[in-house]
Amino acid sequence: MKVIIDGDACPGISIIEKVAKNRKIPVMIFCDINHFIQSDYSQVKIVDSGFQSVDMYVMNETEKGDIVISQDYGVAAICLSKKAKVMNPKGFIYKEDNIDRLLGERHISQKIRRGGGKTSNPKKRTEEDDLRLERNLIKLIENFDC
Numbered sequence: 257m258k259v260i261i262d263g264d265a266c267p268g269i270s271i272i273e274k275v276a277k278n279r280k281i282p283v284m285i286f287c288d289i290n291h292f293i294q295s296d297y298s299q300v301k302i303v304d305s306g307f308q309s310v311d312m313y314v315m316n317e318t319e320k321g322d323i324v325i326s327q328d329y330g331v332a333a334i335c336l337s338k339k340a341k342v343m344n345p346k347g348f349i350y351k352e353d354n355i356d357r358l359l360g361e362r363h364i365s366q367k368i369r370r371g372g373g374k375t376s377n378p379k380k381r382t383e384e385d386d387l388r389l390e391r392n393l394i395k396l397i398e399n400f401d402c
Contacts, residue, residue, distance in 0.1 A: 257397070261298070262314050262326035263287035266345045267381055268389045272325060273297045275393045286313045323396050329358045341396045346381065347388030349396070 259276050261269060263285040273295065276283045283298035288305040303309050311331045318324055320339040326332055332342040332350040342350040350358070365375045 257321050257323065258282045258284060259323045259325065259393075260314055260317055260340075261285045262310055262324070262328060262331060263293050263300070264291055264310050265327055266325060268325075268345045268347075268386060269293070269295070269298075271386055271390050272393060275390060275397070279397055281397065284317060286310045286317070323393070325393075329355065332358075343389075343392055343396065345389065346385040347390070347392045349392055 259272060259281055261272060261283065263269065264287050266272075266285075269285065273283055277297050283295075285293055285295060285298045285300045286303060287293045287300065288303055288310050290305050293300050301313065303313050311326075311328055314324060314326060314331055315334045315338075318335045318338050318340045322335075322338075322340040324331070324335045324340050324342045325345060326335070326342065327344045327346075329350075332344075333355050335342045336350060336352060336355060344350070368375055
């Protein structure tokens with residue numbers, strides 16, 4: 257098991273590293289050349305910038321039994337199909353029974369925006385998000401069947 261982070265938009269990296277380090281689980285962070293991420297614990301992989309370049313590396317590196325942290329529903333869907341556990345940086349766990357709905361909602365939002373409409377902005381990160389991230393990451397590590 258390893259933890260793979262889509263690092264281009266992951267504000268909870270320090271929480272993820274703390275949990276993984278306490279359990280001696282390796283962490284890989286992928287980011288493009290436009291982001292500067294340093295870590296004393298994780299292996300940071302810097303990839304070329306470009307449309308979905310980090311996403312492709314995350315998906316290709318993921319194996320059965322890994323835990324992936326990404327806010328991208330497409331990445332989540334592919335990693336779930338590889339029998340990995342996936343959660344977003346706010347600690348919400350993606351599962352087979354919710355990913356189709358999330359992908360559908362994303363599609364509808366994209367259609368609205370392409371048509372000139374507006375959709376709501378993401379909510380600001382809260383302390384509750386940090387607590388959920390830590391709690392659910394521990395849950396995925398300790399009980400991989402959840």
